[in-house]
Amino acid sequence: xLWHPQLTCQDRIDGGIxxxxxxxxxxxxxxxxxxxxxxxxxxxxxxxxxxxxxxxSDLAVIAQSFAQDLVMPCLCQFQxxxxxxxxxxxxxxxMFFFLRFCYGMALASYIIRT
Numbered sequence: 001x002l003w004h005p006q007l008t009c010q011d012r013i014d015g016g017i018x019x020x021x022x023x024x025x026x027x028x029x030x031x032x033x034x035x036x037x038x039x040x041x042x043x044x045x046x047x048x049x050x051x052x053x054x055x056x057s058d059l060a061v062i063a064q065s066f067a068q069d070l071v072m073p074c075l076c077q078f079q080x081x082x083x084x085x086x087x088x089x090x091x092x093x094x095m096f097f098f099l100r101f102c103y104g105m106a107l108a109s110y111i112i113r114t
Contacts, residue, residue, distance in 0.1 A: 011044045019043050019062065023071040025078045027089040034067040037075070 007018040020042040041063055048055055082089040 007042065008044060011046070017044045017047045019059070021063065021066050023067070023074070025075065025089060027082075027091055028075045028079055032072075032075075034064065034072060037067045037071050039063050039067055039071065 007020060010016065011018055020040075022040045023038055024040075026038070041059065043055070043059055051058075079089060
């Protein structure tokens with residue numbers, strides 16, 4: 001995710017909070033459920049540190065809604081476009097979790113796959 005340094009910098013300047021969500025395009029089928037979707041999520045590190053378990057559950061609700069209401073329809077449309085153009089979409093990324101530090105700022109990325 002390319003925008004997290006800029007978001008964190010802006011949040012440090014004005015004391016705000018940012019949330020960034022992204023899901024890549026990839027091949028799905030009729031059995032794909034929302035809990036199978038890949039979601040990258042960034043939230044301002046300060047908010048995560050201060051919010052504790054409450055912000056974690058709030059972010060989970062936001063990610064679930066994002067997956068159900070936006071990602072799933074978008075991936076279905078992506079799949080249809082790939083089929084119409086006779087293009088093979090990429091396979092589902094594999095499961096991983098990582099926490100890395102860029103420019104002294106924490107970035108947590110969760111990729112959900114069962």
